[in-house]
Amino acid sequence: MADAWTFNARPPRPPWGVHVPSHKAATRAMSIRQAPLPPVAHLSTPTAAVALVSAGDCVKSGQPVARGSDGCALHATISGTIAAVSTSAGGQVDVAIDSDGRDEWHDSCVPCKAPLALPPRELRRRLLDGGIVGLGGALFPSGLKLDSAPRVRALIINGAECEPWITCDEILLRERATQVVEGARILMHAAGTVHAVIAVETDMPEARIALHDALATSGDDRIGLAVVSAKYPAGGERQLIEMLTGAEVPLGGLPGDVGYLCQNAGTAAAAADLLLLGRPLVSRIVTVTGGGVAEPGNFEVRLGTPLAMLVAAAGGYKGVPARLIVGGPMMGVAQPDDAAAVTAATNCVVAALADDIAPAAPEMPCIRCGDCVQACPARLLPHELLAASRQGHADALRDLHLDACIECGCCDYVCPSMIPLTAAFAAAKAARRSRPS
Amino acid sequence: MKFTRSSGPYWRPVQDVPAMMRHVLYALAPAAAAHSFFFGPGLWINLCVAGITALATEAIALRLRGAPLQLHLSDGSALVSAALLALCLPPLLPWWVTATGTAFAIGVVKHLYGGLGLNLFNPAMAGYALLLLVFPAHMTNWLPPHVDDLDYQALSLWQTLQFTATGNLPATLGLDAVTGATPLDVLRTELGRMRTLTEIAADPVFGDFGGRGWEWVGNFVTLGGLWLLYRGIIRWQIPAGMLAGVLAGSLLLYLADPQTHASPLFHLYAGGTLLGAFFIATDPVSACVTDRGRLIYGAGCGLVTVAIRSWAAFPDGVAFAVLLMNVLAPLIDRYCRPRVYGTG
Numbered sequence: 119m120a121d122a123w124t125f126n127a128r129p130p131r132p133p134w135g136v137h138v139p140s141h142k143a144a145t146r147a148m149s150i151r152q153a154p155l156p157p158v159a160h161l162s163t164p165t166a167a168v169a170l171v172s173a174g175d176c177v178k179s180g181q182p183v184a185r186g187s188d189g190c191a192l193h194a195t196i197s198g199t200i201a202a203v204s205t206s207a208g209g210q211v212d213v214a215i216d217s218d219g220r221d222e223w224h225d226s227c228v229p230c231k232a233p234l235a236l237p238p239r240e241l242r243r244r245l246l247d248g249g250i251v252g253l254g255g256a257l258f259p260s261g262l263k264l265d266s267a268p269r270v271r272a273l274i275i276n277g278a279e280c281e282p283w284i285t286c287d288e289i290l291l292r293e294r295a296t297q298v299v300e301g302a303r304i305l306m307h308a309a310g311t312v313h314a315v316i317a318v319e320t321d322m323p324e325a326r327i328a329l330h331d332a333l334a335t336s337g338d339d340r341i342g343l344a345v346v347s348a349k350y351p352a353g354g355e356r357q358l359i360e361m362l363t364g365a366e367v368p369l370g371g372l373p374g375d376v377g378y379l380c381q382n383a384g385t386a387a388a389a390a391d392l393l394l395l396g397r398p399l400v401s402r403i404v405t406v407t408g409g410g411v412a413e414p415g416n417f418e419v420r421l422g423t424p425l426a427m428l429v430a431a432a433g434g435y436k437g438v439p440a441r442l443i444v445g446g447p448m449m450g451v452a453q454p455d456d457a458a459a460v461t462a463a464t465n466c467v468v469a470a471l472a473d474d475i476a477p478a479a480p481e482m483p484c485i486r487c488g489d490c491v492q493a494c495p496a497r498l499l500p501h502e503l504l505a506a507s508r509q510g511h512a513d514a515l516r517d518l519h520l521d522a523c524i525e526c527g528c529c530d531y532v533c534p535s536m537i538p539l540t541a542a543f544a545a546a547k548a549a550r551r552s553r554p555s
Numbered sequence: 556m557k558f559t560r561s562s563g564p565y566w567r568p569v570q571d572v573p574a575m576m577r578h579v580l581y582a583l584a585p586a587a588a589a590h591s592f593f594f595g596p597g598l599w600i601n602l603c604v605a606g607i608t609a610l611a612t613e614a615i616a617l618r619l620r621g622a623p624l625q626l627h628l629s630d631g632s633a634l635v636s637a638a639l640l641a642l643c644l645p646p647l648l649p650w651w652v653t654a655t656g657t658a659f660a661i662g663v664v665k666h667l668y669g670g671l672g673l674n675l676f677n678p679a680m681a682g683y684a685l686l687l688l689v690f691p692a693h694m695t696n697w698l699p700p701h702v703d704d705l706d707y708q709a710l711s712l713w714q715t716l717q718f719t720a721t722g723n724l725p726a727t728l729g730l731d732a733v734t735g736a737t738p739l740d741v742l743r744t745e746l747g748r749m750r751t752l753t754e755i756a757a758d759p760v761f762g763d764f765g766g767r768g769w770e771w772v773g774n775f776v777t778l779g780g781l782w783l784l785y786r787g788i789i790r791w792q793i794p795a796g797m798l799a800g801v802l803a804g805s806l807l808l809y810l811a812d813p814q815t816h817a818s819p820l821f822h823l824y825a826g827g828t829l830l831g832a833f834f835i836a837t838d839p840v841s842a843c844v845t846d847r848g849r850l851i852y853g854a855g856c857g858l859v860t861v862a863i864r865s866w867a868a869f870p871d872g873v874a875f876a877v878l879l880m881n882v883l884a885p886l887i888d889r890y891c892r893p894r895v896y897g898t899g
């Protein structure tokens with residue numbers, strides 16, 4: 119047994135963050151439904167990669183079609199024929215697959231009999247081969263994350279889904295808590311740690327109970343359960359680590375630097391699917407919601423399915439949506455149309471009616487009310503960062519630690535002067551990246 | 556299907572600047588009512604003069620700066636400055652005094668520095684300070700409070716209006732007969748005559764622990780302040796800091812020599828302490844932004860107020876204390892920056 123490790127199972131409500139109307143009631147009790155197979159699946163690697171197939175090839179579901187330079191594989195999510203393969207300027211590989219409608223599985227998709235008996239290194243390789251990436255939005259390959267973490271004290275499974283509207287992790291925890299727990303055990307083994315905690319929020323009691331039962335059934339007493347405040351952004355990786363352990367991830371560093379490995383609950387379930395069911399990452403759960411969808415719900419969707427098809431599975435549009443947002447209303451991205459495909463990072467699609475989004479309001483000058491300072495989870499001074507961003511004052515931006523901004527949108531949310539602070543910070547970061555220094 | 560794009564976050568509540576300013580005005584209403592109950596209708600006249608001057612000055616300044624007129628005229632910030640200034644002024648004051656103070660506050664202190672959000676000084680207090688320097692005599696003409704057993708001659712609305720319009724009272728009334736000094740002034744003058752506090756406190760303008768009438772106005776100011784706290788429009792650091800500063804400073808002096816220094820409770824209810832703590836020092840633009848900075852800023856306002864009252868020749872110390880702390884606010888903030896996540 120390694121050294122003892124304790125965590126805060128009921129951290130107090132944080133001083134930072136904001137209370138956002140959750141809108142989760144629309145979908146939190148909606149059982150996971152299977153979305154229909156797409157006639158065409160569009161897949162892309164998140165990083166530079168080499169294609170393993172070419173146009174005209176026949177592929178089966180779960181067959182590797184590309185391998186990233188980082189070693190992480192991308193798999194066909196349906197069976198059929200490769201319609202097109204292309205490589206973008208950045209080296210990312212795009213693959214389009216025409217479905218044959220049969221969804222036949224590739225031979226390589228076989229369960230592993232005893233994953234916990236494998237050496238951790240082998241397990242990490244299998245995670246890379248299975249294309250398991252962070253489903254919380256980072257898309258970082260789990261196998262790699264495990265390799266790069268020097269010494270993992272504890273694994274943190276993040277089920278604290280703090281963004282409004284989104285319930286994909288909550289429903290996963292409610293309906294497939296066992297998969298999440300099994301996944302956590304696999305990831306613990308792969309990380310070589312004997313400590314783990316699964317974090318949920320105070321407003322998801324059913325998920326907590328399901329997890330509690332699953333943990334009791336598994337009999338694995340190395341995995342703890344923590345309930346954190348439902349204040350946004352309590353589920354942010356850095357915020358969660360701070361609340362559970364008191365440790366802070368150093369600026370510019372990774373959780374591994376302080377001995378923690380954070381994985382999304384969906385990622386843990388995907389790891390269990392890979393090793394126990396033999397399914398590489400071909401699907402994920404997506405919440406489809408918003409006033410502009412006829413039948414909001416949670417869908418298990420093959421990656422590469424066009425958003426339009428996913429919305430159709432949810433009964434189609436209702437009324438005239440003012441925005442189509444991928445992700446939540448705080449950190450999501452408004453889409454120009456619904457042609458884009460579901461990726462491993464797509465946790466939610468919100469078709470927002472005009473009522474669901476804030477009306478455009480004229481920007482007033484900053485009155486230094488300090489509300490943004492209070493709300494910022496990174497303890498930044500957003501009002502000063504704003505002035506520095508707008509003046510392009512590089513030294514001031516560095517002094518004020520622009521890099522610590524996680525673009526959570528809390529400062530915007532509270533600003534009485536309706537200043538688009540987060541957009542300004544994102545632009546300032548982009549400007550800094552593009553400038554050679 | 557096509558959709559509009561925009562940057563997130565896509566949802567935010569509507570607690571905007573005009574709403575904040577409206578709430579500040581609402582919160583001042585009980586205090587204004589109490590004030591006019593005890594000190595006559597002069598406050599309402601001053602409020603009108605200050606309000607009109609403020610809007611007019613704001614409009615001219617915006618026009619000159621080429622800023623959007625409608626957006627800023629309707630934000631309510633000029634009216635809040637005007638109301639705060641009017642609440643600090645003596646109830647009997649010629650209109651041009653009020654107008655000068657307001658025009659200076661809005662035109663110079665606010666707009667010469669760049670308008671809303673950029674002013675270094677609290678406009679209302681800067682206006683008040685100017686009037687103290689330019690019209691010292693008018694600024695000390697306070698009225699005795701209307702309390703039953705006090706010998707006073709109440710002025711009617713009409714008589715007050717006449718004075719406001721012309722600077723003179725109707726021939727039948729002498730200014731000396733209707734005006735009185737504020738408790739703070741009485742205190743200073745009498746202490747200057749080497750009388751002890753026990754003797755001075757027998758003066759009928761003194762009530763249980765503060766000035767008569769003033770005690771009640773103070774209670775209603777506090778009520779409004781608590782409401783602002785409850786609504787989240789102000790936060791507790793500045794009021795708590797300032798009240799603690801006033802109480803601590805006056806307690807020290809009082810303990811050192813109770814015969815020449817008024818009690819902490821007297822200081823709490825005297826002059827502009829409560830209005831300052833809840834409404835003036837909390838003006839976000841000219842105050843500190845960080846939590847710790849706000850505590851220090853508030854405490855500084857409180858301590859300097861007591862110091863000025865005790866040792867300087869001004870009727871009240873709140874205005875100069877706030878102005879002094881305005882200058883120090885950016886410096887205080889610099890040293891009170893929260894430690895950024897993941898650094899140091």
Ligand code: SF4
Binds near residue numbers: 494525
């Ligand atoms: S967007 Fe950045 S600056 Fe604004 S609250 Fe979030 S972390 Fe702080």
Ligand code: SF4
Binds near residue numbers: 491
């Ligand atoms: S919340 Fe807005 S108005 Fe208030 S200090 Fe921050 S940027 Fe300025």
